[in-house]
Amino acid sequence: MNEDFYQTLKDILRDEQILIEEPLAKHTTFQIGGPAEFLLLPENNHQVAALVKVLCEKNMPFYVIGNGSNLLVSDKGYKGTIIKIGQCMSNIVVREYDGSRYLVQAGSGVLLSKLANKIAEHELTGFEFASGIPGSLGGAVTMNAGAYGGEIKDSIMGATVVDQSGSMMYLNKEDLKLGYRKSIIQEKNYIVLDASFVFEPGNKDDIRNKMDDLNERRRDKQPLEYPSAGSTFKRPEGYFAGKLIMDAGLRGYQVGNAQISEKHCGFVINKGGATAADIMTLITEVRQIVFDKFGVMLEPEVRLLGEF
Ligand SMILES: Cc1cc2nc3c(=O)[nH]c(=O)nc-3n(C[C@H](O)[C@H](O)[C@H](O)COP(=O)(O)OP(=O)(O)OC[C@H]3O[C@@H](n4cnc5c(N)ncnc54)[C@H](O)[C@@H]3O)c2cc1C
Structure with a gap:
């Protein structure tokens, strides 16, 4: 293990946020993948930015994952550091945006199922399509995830990202260049910290019925x-x-x-x-x-x- 690097990490994270030689099979839905030298679990935007900065300064390879639901990791694992953005960065805020619409801002570690449920609880429509996609919000923005005629691009307003030197910036919808399973995030290797969306109010029962229907279609058609x-x-x-x-x-x-x-x-x-x-x-x-x-x-x- 790289002791110097470990000590540097301890200036940013607590012990329990640093996993060593962690099997990535535990972090992918394929349940496949060898170990990562380090797997880090940051809890906030500043920790992510600080980690990226250190990794860049030291010229060490790193890769960001969310829920690992679109990843195939080699049996040999990853010779570098994985930054996993997960449950620790999953806060959701809902507030009025303009006369009729609502703004939903969420941390990139939130699971799409949880976010879709929260949006439904607020009786807002437009995110039902995502409720059965087993990824994190960060992964979904990066991939412009979509299903059953809906995609992230439809309702996103923008996202806060970190670039490869550790600088944070806000990208609006146009800057994100979302297309079929692609985005500027992939091109530039940005890291998504949070994202905001705008939704209109809908009928509570219609929203729930749509989510239930789509999830049933998934269970029928997909080998879940x-x-x-x-x-x-x-x-x-x-x-x-x-x-x-x-x-x-x-x-x-x-x-x-x-x-x-x-x-x-x-x-x-x-x-x-x-x-x-x-x-x-x-x-x-x-x-x-x-x-x-x-x-x-x-x-x-x-x-x-x-x-x-
Ligand atoms: C059963 C099943 C059904 C699925 N159905 C759908 C579907 O209907 N539609 C669909 O679009 N996809 C679907 N997927 C694929 C997958 O769930 C999506 O691509 C999802 O958006 C990936 O999110 P994740 O958090 O798991 O990303 P990961 O698998 O962890 O990562 C995927 C990519 O995103 C990057 N990434 C992850 N988090 C961040 C971040 N915070 N910042 C920057 N980059 C990041 C990673 O580096 C990687 O390149 C399905 C997967 C499964 C297993």
């Missing part, structure tokens, strides 16, 4: 009983990844314990004990087979971390 990272591939223009994979005859196709879900071919699942290498081999083979059959090269939506 297995660890996964959701849709493995982005939607290619004019096609659906899951349909291409199914039409290529790959339903249930397996490498080691990684499998193309029989329930939803767009999901690669961990059947139990799959390695990152199994998942990668499966992804590579599926991309090649689909390309050979249909001339479409599927692009992974899942983000890769570590050596492959």
